[in-house]
Amino acid sequence: MFPFDWLPKIRKYVPSAGNRKENRSGVDESRARPIVSSLSGNLEEAARRFPDWPDFVVFRFASVSEERETPAALLYLEGLSDKKAINDNVLRPMMTGETAIRNGVPAPTVGGVRTARTWTEVEHAVMSGESALFVDGREQAWIYNTAGWPQRAIEDPQLESSLKGAHQGFVETGTQNLALLRRYLPNMELRIVSLTVGRRGRTSLMIVYLDDVAHPEVLKELKKRIEKIDVDAVINTGELAEFIEDNPYSPFPQLILTERPDSAVSQLLQGRFVVIVDRSPSVLVAPVTFASFFQSVDDYSSRWMIASFIRLLRFAAFMIALLLPAVYISFISYNYEVIPLQLFLSIAESRERVPFPPLLEAMLMEITLEMMREAGIRLPAAVGQTIGIVGGIIVGQAAVQAGVVSNIMVIVVASTAIASFILPSYDMGTAVRLLRFPMMIMASLFGIIGLVVGFMTIVAHLVALESLGTPYGSPLAPFRWSDMKDTFIRFPLWTMKNRPTSARPVQETRIGKDRPRGDGA
Amino acid sequence: MRTTALNEITLMQYIVLIHSSQVGTGIFSLPRKIADSSGTDGWISILIAWAANTLAGCVILLVMRKYPDDTLPDLFRKLFGKAVGKLLLIPVIAYYSYYGFSVLVNSMLYIKAWFLPYTPGYLIVLLFAVPTFMIVRNGMRVLGRYVEIVFYMMAWMPLFLLIPLDQGHWIHLLPVLKEGWKPIVRGVHDTLFSFAGMETLFFIYPFLRDKKRAFHGLFIASSLTLVLYLFVTISCFVLFAPDEIGMLNQPLMNLLKTIEFRFLERFDMIFLALYLFVVSRCWILYSFSAIYSASRLFDRPDHTKPAAVFLVIAAAIVFVHQPTWNEADRSETVLTILNEWYMFAFPVVLYVAVKGKELLGRLRSE
Numbered sequence: 001m002f003p004f005d006w007l008p009k010i011r012k013y014v015p016s017a018g019n020r021k022e023n024r025s026g027v028d029e030s031r032a033r034p035i036v037s038s039l040s041g042n043l044e045e046a047a048r049r050f051p052d053w054p055d056f057v058v059f060r061f062a063s064v065s066e067e068r069e070t071p072a073a074l075l076y077l078e079g080l081s082d083k084k085a086i087n088d089n090v091l092r093p094m095m096t097g098e099t100a101i102r103n104g105v106p107a108p109t110v111g112g113v114r115t116a117r118t119w120t121e122v123e124h125a126v127m128s129g130e131s132a133l134f135v136d137g138r139e140q141a142w143i144y145n146t147a148g149w150p151q152r153a154i155e156d157p158q159l160e161s162s163l164k165g166a167h168q169g170f171v172e173t174g175t176q177n178l179a180l181l182r183r184y185l186p187n188m189e190l191r192i193v194s195l196t197v198g199r200r201g202r203t204s205l206m207i208v209y210l211d212d213v214a215h216p217e218v219l220k221e222l223k224k225r226i227e228k229i230d231v232d233a234v235i236n237t238g239e240l241a242e243f244i245e246d247n248p249y250s251p252f253p254q255l256i257l258t259e260r261p262d263s264a265v266s267q268l269l270q271g272r273f274v275v276i277v278d279r280s281p282s283v284l285v286a287p288v289t290f291a292s293f294f295q296s297v298d299d300y301s302s303r304w305m306i307a308s309f310i311r312l313l314r315f316a317a318f319m320i321a322l323l324l325p326a327v328y329i330s331f332i333s334y335n336y337e338v339i340p341l342q343l344f345l346s347i348a349e350s351r352e353r354v355p356f357p358p359l360l361e362a363m364l365m366e367i368t369l370e371m372m373r374e375a376g377i378r379l380p381a382a383v384g385q386t387i388g389i390v391g392g393i394i395v396g397q398a399a400v401q402a403g404v405v406s407n408i409m410v411i412v413v414a415s416t417a418i419a420s421f422i423l424p425s426y427d428m429g430t431a432v433r434l435l436r437f438p439m440m441i442m443a444s445l446f447g448i449i450g451l452v453v454g455f456m457t458i459v460a461h462l463v464a465l466e467s468l469g470t471p472y473g474s475p476l477a478p479f480r481w482s483d484m485k486d487t488f489i490r491f492p493l494w495t496m497k498n499r500p501t502s503a504r505p506v507q508e509t510r511i512g513k514d515r516p517r518g519d520g521a
Numbered sequence: 522m523r524t525t526a527l528n529e530i531t532l533m534q535y536i537v538l539i540h541s542s543q544v545g546t547g548i549f550s551l552p553r554k555i556a557d558s559s560g561t562d563g564w565i566s567i568l569i570a571w572a573a574n575t576l577a578g579c580v581i582l583l584v585m586r587k588y589p590d591d592t593l594p595d596l597f598r599k600l601f602g603k604a605v606g607k608l609l610l611i612p613v614i615a616y617y618s619y620y621g622f623s624v625l626v627n628s629m630l631y632i633k634a635w636f637l638p639y640t641p642g643y644l645i646v647l648l649f650a651v652p653t654f655m656i657v658r659n660g661m662r663v664l665g666r667y668v669e670i671v672f673y674m675m676a677w678m679p680l681f682l683l684i685p686l687d688q689g690h691w692i693h694l695l696p697v698l699k700e701g702w703k704p705i706v707r708g709v710h711d712t713l714f715s716f717a718g719m720e721t722l723f724f725i726y727p728f729l730r731d732k733k734r735a736f737h738g739l740f741i742a743s744s745l746t747l748v749l750y751l752f753v754t755i756s757c758f759v760l761f762a763p764d765e766i767g768m769l770n771q772p773l774m775n776l777l778k779t780i781e782f783r784f785l786e787r788f789d790m791i792f793l794a795l796y797l798f799v800v801s802r803c804w805i806l807y808s809f810s811a812i813y814s815a816s817r818l819f820d821r822p823d824h825t826k827p828a829a830v831f832l833v834i835a836a837a838i839v840f841v842h843q844p845t846w847n848e849a850d851r852s853e854t855v856l857t858i859l860n861e862w863y864m865f866a867f868p869v870v871l872y873v874a875v876k877g878k879e880l881l882g883r884l885r886s887e
Contacts, residue, residue: 338786338790456797459674463656464656479531
């Protein structure tokens, strides 16, 4: 948000490590040394390069070809490669000679063979789990794709569970995630742009999009932003998002992180871009709008009336989570004339024993609640329930009885908490959680006017925000009638003939002929 | 030119922008002013004022049509050259700043009177300055979006005025023209200012994407304001006795006070607080016009610095001077006169200048 605009300016005056000349990537001239013809020379070099690595394996053997035995060695990292593939498909055919011979070397039965002439290539290959074969008398190495690292099985998405959606979530392997997407879209127009980010981490990214739907300008912008990133490593998709989002000083998420292939595919079909980050179990969706954080996959698989109701509920929950404690504070401490007398009396009665001003009372409860929430995340599921009981029942009950907080405040804080859980996007939920506090402070300082001005500021911020150059407030501001079909009310699918304009699709129509409308026509 | 290309606004945003430049705090006292000068026939003067203002807007559009992508500062430069154009820009900036400032101060006075009597005025102005700054520095595109979303968000507000209407006496309006045309014409003068806002067209029109619809948009926007004013005025006339209405300072507030729900007393407080959204559009638009012109005066593309300077000065003036209701009233009288000259005479002069330049160019080429 704008108050922090001065931060980068300060950074200029702080001496940083980046100003010193240093070679962070660790690549120097001697590293690119060519491979020599003698095997022993190569192995000496290898021992220098991979010194005392317990997982580094040098397997020396005699390669059999045309009844002739040549000394050879296979280099690989134990944990990163598929042992079965190495034993059965590389070593066995070579040692027994029961295989075809290419270029005087027995060809192993693996897909993905290439040759390398410099040590840099060998290093990269070995580090990423491939194995390198050196043969005596040859000035090159053969690289076999035997990569196979520890992997998690495909499981139900943890953060975004759904009732009727698919139960496959993304995993930590980029190519597998791509496969999950491809399963939904066996379409030749599905294009992939591969990029590598991070000097040390060399994280591979894949930008996935539909070529005849997605806007090329957005792709250009996305690529430009990713290519600009110059860091050691991108470990998680969230890190990538922070590097490429439009406004880093905003509490609102400007890109969607999802761990659901089905929702990623539906975003692809709308003309958006999906960025798969290798080693991260969530993908990035861009560009997005404020309203898209209120959509969930279940909306489309349940009946449209029910889905619309739930979506309206979410927007209401957003307002409640953002404003309810603030409204309560302002009504209690400033504008009590708004509350009807009967209600006011009962509030006053419950507040009788509370010694704190409303803001302090609310802060106390809110912070307790936020702490319980954080504690719940860190704890294992079995202990997590205890937190609920201790926090919710014991602390809540005792606090009221001890006269620390009023009954009404407990109701307000609890309903706020429930409301903030309804938002399908975790990131949007946290944004609301955070914004609640400044709103509460504004309310306690200026009453209802503080609230209105605070909300005005949020609206002003939202309309100014953009996601990859497309307006974040769309379809509300700028207003678009056609996109309204999938905003507050989820219209029947057959009425949504066009893709949303907020994604700037090149090809607009997505549904052809009319479906039967239920009247038998 | 370079500023308009990236900042295009849609027709709907254009309409709402014009509409919001017209609707400010004046609406609260409008029924009283009209009743004072022309009795319950005053609604006819609203019609006349609407016609006059729409006409003035059309003249402005006629001027702007010749240079469709130029805002007022660019137009000045093209018509009078660089130095003179800049010199002429200074009174223009002063006018828009003064207008924006008085809307800001008026809103501050309302808020101070109804909600925060013990809060110093400058603090309230600073409070308003935060969203204003965030919008203005981002240019017309964001301003258009803000105005539009506020319009939809607050569209329900007039509907609540229907609630007390069943207790009204429509007989108050009859007979029509009970005192002839004279009081009605007298009322026009007071009403004209309520419609003031066409002068922001100098800054809105160049950003409009679909320029062919400019006149339609103008008409719709102005009619929207007309309907709103007519509705509010007639509601007040119907609900309050004709003798009584002159004594109520802000009849609309009294009208709102009668609305009450079982779960919500003093609905008027909430209404007024939310009305701040509506008024904010007005002061933001005027201060944007001033800030935009100022940034062109110094040939700077960004609005951040002029915006900050404007808002800080506004808060500083309120801090030092502490305006009162009486001063606001007096300032409004001055502003009314200024506005009449600026909105009705100035575009005609400009039009003559544009035509003269055209003629000159034609003569030269022959």
